[in-house]
């Protein structure tokens with residue numbers, strides 16, 4: 432049966448490792464966490480191993496990702512930081528690193544230097560035996576260029592269902608990049624605000640079926656692509672809204688797991 436996964440971070444009063452245990456207890460097979468310079472990967476990997484939860488991806492940092500497309504030292508420094516994340520994934524046997532190609536609504540144009548730097552990351556990934564999965568965000572152009580430029584087994588697509596709905600209404604990513612699909616990020620929201628200004632505000636990261644995404648369509652597109660990998664939820668009790676503030680961690684992850692089982696049935700049949 433297809434694996435189900437859920438993003439882990441510290442929330443609802445629990446530490447990250449406590450939530451790993453809740454995720455496992457709820458029934459999930461896999462998880463992923465965000466990597467920062469001070470992330471204690473060693474202890475997270477140890478806990479995951481202990482409880483039998485598979486860490487399928489590391490989420491690379493993205494706060495300064497726009498600098499990769501711009502001339503200057505900042506982009507070089509950030510490339511090195513990302514290289515560290517990829518190397519660590521290799522060291523700990525995490526098969527995928529999730530990458531952004533831009534951050535925010537105001538982004539630089541695609542550039543030669545940007546592709547050179549992403550090329551360095553692809554080389555590192557090849558050396559480390561890790562695959563890079565680039566996710567869809569506010570713009571399709573940078574993502575399309577990277578997938579087009581690096582047509583290797585090391586580079587693929589992370590389908591972010593929530594981002595597609597709230598950032599790029601009208602664009603369907605699976606027909607474009609479904610053949611290169613490595614990973615999924617599944618979460619819900621209410622789409623783009625009526626003001627139509629694309630903003631992080633609309634990226635709610637709710638549990639599937641708590642927003643208005645058409646999951647029948649989403650799951651059919653995943654099935655149609657031939658992808659057999661994990662349905663990975665990227666849900667959280669988003670700090671600025673705290674939709675799930677009333678739930679205990681146990682209740683939150685149980686609710687998420689029920690939604691994931693429903694998604695699997697929509698994808699693969701009962």
Ligand SMILES: [Zn+2]
Pocket residue numbers: 566591616665
């Ligand atoms: Zn995502």
